[in-house]
Amino acid sequence: xxxxxxxxxxxxxxxxxxxxxxxxxxxxxxxxxxxxxxxxxxxxxxxxxxxxxxxxxxxxxxxxxxxxxxxxxxxxxxxxxxxxxxxxxxxxxxxxxxxxxxxxxxxxxxxxxxxxxxxxxxxxxxxxxxxxxxxxxxxxxxxxxxxxxxxxxxxxxxxxxxxx
Amino acid sequence: xxxxxxxxxxxxxxxxxxxxxxxxxxxxxxxxxxxxxxxxxxxxxxxxxxxxxxxxxxxxxxxxxxxxxxxxxxxxxxxxxxxxxxxxxxxxxxxxxxxxxxxxxxxxxxxxxxxxxxxxxxxxxxx
Numbered sequence: 363x364x365x366x367x368x369x370x371x372x373x374x375x376x377x378x379x380x381x382x383x384x385x386x387x388x389x390x391x392x393x394x395x396x397x398x399x400x401x402x403x404x405x406x407x408x409x410x411x412x413x414x415x416x417x418x419x420x421x422x423x424x425x426x427x428x429x430x431x432x433x434x435x436x437x438x439x440x441x442x443x444x445x446x447x448x449x450x451x452x453x454x455x456x457x458x459x460x461x462x463x464x465x466x467x468x469x470x471x472x473x474x475x476x477x478x479x480x481x482x483x484x485x486x487x488x489x490x491x492x493x494x495x496x497x498x499x500x501x502x503x504x505x506x507x508x509x510x511x512x513x514x515x516x517x518x519x520x521x522x523x524x525x526x
Numbered sequence: 527x528x529x530x531x532x533x534x535x536x537x538x539x540x541x542x543x544x545x546x547x548x549x550x551x552x553x554x555x556x557x558x559x560x561x562x563x564x565x566x567x568x569x570x571x572x573x574x575x576x577x578x579x580x581x582x583x584x585x586x587x588x589x590x591x592x593x594x595x596x597x598x599x600x601x602x603x604x605x606x607x608x609x610x611x612x613x614x615x616x617x618x619x620x621x622x623x624x625x626x627x628x629x630x631x632x633x634x635x636x637x638x639x640x641x642x643x644x645x646x647x648x649x650x651x652x653x
Contacts, residue, residue: 429593430544431543431544431547432541432543432544432592432593432595433543433562433568433592434562434563435544461549463546463555463557464546465557465560466557466560466562467560467634471557473555475549477553478553478554478645478646479646481556481642483556483557483638483642485634485638493634493635493638494635494638495556495635495636495638495639495642496642497639497642497643497646502639502642502643504635504636504638504639505635506633506634506635
């Protein structure tokens, strides 16, 4: 078959066109697309929540006995895990990539890490008491408080470190 | 038996039995250097020792007291770095070569800051 003959074959699947579609029909079509996108987004969010919940349940399960680190680490408490989970699900997506673990005091620890001298660590314990420390090159910061929603200084501190 | 303060030129090794004490990129997390309830962080002085010898020390003196956990790696830090972040180290034998990092601030957030600075200077050997 010659090149010219191949070129002559029309596409078997026609591309969508707006020709002959009324404005009203196009608007209805768009509203269906928006609704589908909304549903898919809600499903994705639900899946993320389920994954997050499972990750926190695993933290609780794996750190229930004292000395889980081979030294003298305290067991994590269900209260600390629950409060840390509430904090985690409230985080904006840009902040959601923290590494989550348990520290030797039995608190849940969030780490936003860029490199060894650029990181933010937040530790959430019983009663929602939190401690944080950050390193951003030569700059250092630390503090403590009680988790109530999303503490502004935590968000600001993380944002400075991860450069968001 | 060495007593008192560990010299600046010495290397201190902190053994890791918990996977969350280091990162996937082979760097050490600050919490690997958090002190115990007595304000001490247990280390071994391993200056000039080869990796095998460092592992042998763990097998002889450390791992048997770690509740059946497997050694996952170890962090190395110089004693001058320890002093550089405002902490200190002294021998605490037996076992031989055992020492403690001490001098952590009482305030937890300040302690976290020191551990963060120390971890930034540490190297990690994953096993």
